[in-house]
Amino acid sequence: MEKLLYRGFNYETVPENYVFPPEARQKKLESKTNIPVIDMVGDGFDRKEIAKQIFEAGKEFGVFQIVNHGVPLELMKEMMSVTREFFELPAEERAAYYSDDLYKPVRVFTSTGVHDIVRFWRDCLRMAVHPVEDFKQYWPHKPTNLKSAVERYAVEMKGLIVRVLELIAEGLGLEVGYFHGDLSGEPLVSHVNFYPPCPDPSLTLGLAKHCDPGLITILLQGEVSGLQILHNDEWLAVDPIPNAIVVNYGHQMEIITNGLLKGVDHRAITNNQQPRLSIASFVQPSKESLIAPAPALINEKNPAIYKSYIFRDYFANYVTNLGDKEKSAKPFLL
Numbered sequence: 001m002e003k004l005l006y007r008g009f010n011y012e013t014v015p016e017n018y019v020f021p022p023e024a025r026q027k028k029l030e031s032k033t034n035i036p037v038i039d040m041v042g043d044g045f046d047r048k049e050i051a052k053q054i055f056e057a058g059k060e061f062g063v064f065q066i067v068n069h070g071v072p073l074e075l076m077k078e079m080m081s082v083t084r085e086f087f088e089l090p091a092e093e094r095a096a097y098y099s100d101d102l103y104k105p106v107r108v109f110t111s112t113g114v115h116d117i118v119r120f121w122r123d124c125l126r127m128a129v130h131p132v133e134d135f136k137q138y139w140p141h142k143p144t145n146l147k148s149a150v151e152r153y154a155v156e157m158k159g160l161i162v163r164v165l166e167l168i169a170e171g172l173g174l175e176v177g178y179f180h181g182d183l184s185g186e187p188l189v190s191h192v193n194f195y196p197p198c199p200d201p202s203l204t205l206g207l208a209k210h211c212d213p214g215l216i217t218i219l220l221q222g223e224v225s226g227l228q229i230l231h232n233d234e235w236l237a238v239d240p241i242p243n244a245i246v247v248n249y250g251h252q253m254e255i256i257t258n259g260l261l262k263g264v265d266h267r268a269i270t271n272n273q274q275p276r277l278s279i280a281s282f283v284q285p286s287k288e289s290l291i292a293p294a295p296a297l298i299n300e301k302n303p304a305i306y307k308s309y310i311f312r313d314y315f316a317n318y319v320t321n322l323g324d325k326e327k328s329a330k331p332f333l334l
């Protein structure tokens with residue numbers, strides 16, 4: 001139980017093993033740039049226009065927010081509140097799910113789950129959520145309505161992922177189902193990240209700079225700010241918009257589009273006001289799938305920068321390199 005950060009009370013000081021050296025700490029934001037917000041229904045639902053907006057946002061930022069996305073707002077609220085209740089359970093009950101075993105379908109861990117030299121200000125409930133029938137038996141029994149909310153959420157997420165992947169493919173001029181099948185075939189995994197209030201946010205980080213490994217990540221972040229992306233060497237806040245969902249591109253999207261879309265580096269900062277909870281769902285290729293730049297996106301002027309490889313090999317390298325894009329891609333560069 002000592003392993004978990006949140007034990008039911010707010011810290012008055014930052015424990016030493018959470019203090020980052022000055023160069024790694026969060027800095028004051030220099031500027032605010034508005035990350036694109038895309039209306040998925042839009043004016044009369046002009047599919048082409050929506051696909052174009054998604055393409056432009058992906059090219060520039062590697063992240064965008066969507067509204068009118070079709071996921072019931074009550075379900076989003078319920079997921080946020082039921083998982084929040086999970087983190088308010090007595091620490092011993094949460095600790096019963098604690099595990100360092102990366103292959104467990106459901107587990108609680110803290111920081112990154114590896115033996116970090118400096119810890120991150122975050123606990124995480126990790127759940128494989130889809131296909132529902134394969135995983136629902138492992139989801140926590142408490143709070144009592146958690147299983148039912150996760151089940152409905154997983155199904156809604158799958159639907160949304162299909163719609164978003166199709167729009168991305170269309171924006172790229174690829175066939176509509178390009179990302180279906182193996183390229184998004186790994187079971188859907190969600191991380192419920194819980195960042196307790198931190199007495200001195202200037203010393204800590206919720207999550208370090210990283211790029212998600214897969215194709216896209218779908219994120220709920222409630223009403224509390226904390227997500228930042230790296231854009232032209234500057235950290236920009238992705239502040240919450242009521243009822244919006246954040247979509248960010250993972251590294252495989254950058255590789256499959258031969259660098260056209262950006263896998264975005266991002267991190268989470270802490271605050272001293274209130275807890276922050278985010279739910280990230282990771283769309284990943286199945287481990288055996290073959291990854292390569294899409295043939296339709298390469299030509300003489302724009303030759304392939306990456307070799308083809310099996311996703312399992314990339315993933316092992318990603319884990320070793322702690323989510324660092326350059327290092328993870330190095331063996332696969334042409």
Ligand SMILES: O=C(O)CCC(=O)C(=O)O
Pocket residue numbers: 191193207212219221226227266267268278280
């Ligand atoms: O909490 C957030 O906003 C970011 C979470 C995240 O990047 C992740 O879980 O991979």
Ligand SMILES: [Fe+2]
Pocket residue numbers: 210211212217266280
């Ligand atoms: Fe992430």
